[in-house]
Amino acid sequence: MKNFWLSLVWVCALAISANANAGVVYDIQNNKLVGANGIDINGELYSVTFGDSCSSMYGGCNSSLFDFTTQQGAVSALTALFAQVLVDNVNVNGTVYNFDFRPELVQSCNRGGFCEMWVPYQVSGSSVTSAWWVNTSGNDYVGSNAWTGAYSYGNGMDYMAFTNWEKMSANEIPEPASLVLVALGVAGLGFTRFKSKAA
DSSP states (O other): OHHHHHHHHHHHHHHHHHHHSOOOEEEEETTEEEEEEEEEETTEEEEEEEESOHHHHTTTTOGGGOSOOSHHHHHHHHHHIIIIISOSOEEETTEEEOTTTOGGGBTTBOSTTEEEEEEEEEEETTEEEEEEEEEESSOOEEEEEEEEEETTTTTTOTBEEEEEEEEOOGGGSOOOOHHHHHHHHHHHHHHHHHHHHHO
């Protein structure tokens, strides 16, 4: 009986730890990836949406709306995007998406085979500096970590997506499921009761 209770506590603890880090949640609309949340960047959780240009994504390319304001921050965001979001075999409501092999499944990316992903991080005058990497159906690669262009660069281009990042607040972070917590509580009560009978 002792092994049963220890096993139950172990399973509940494992379920809670797995559920507490629920992972990336994808926002799919009309079979296009328009955004995702729960992306871990240096221990902080972020959400991302995709659009045409810095100007359209950040209210006229307003740098006060940037979550990443350095090249290092932009590169960290792109690294997380490619490792956690733009991956293959993603199951959303029973449909499997291959965002790495088919980059055109991302909003603003309508040309098959490749799409540039941009993270703006610095404004100077009427120009914005961004890091951009290329998601391809083959090998992904770095385009540039410091490219400077006009705010509206990207408008109407079917092979690039600007990303808008937002840090998730504590109340947006998924918590363990109630059923698992109840199961852990019942296991604890049972263990306490078993221990008191043994004494």
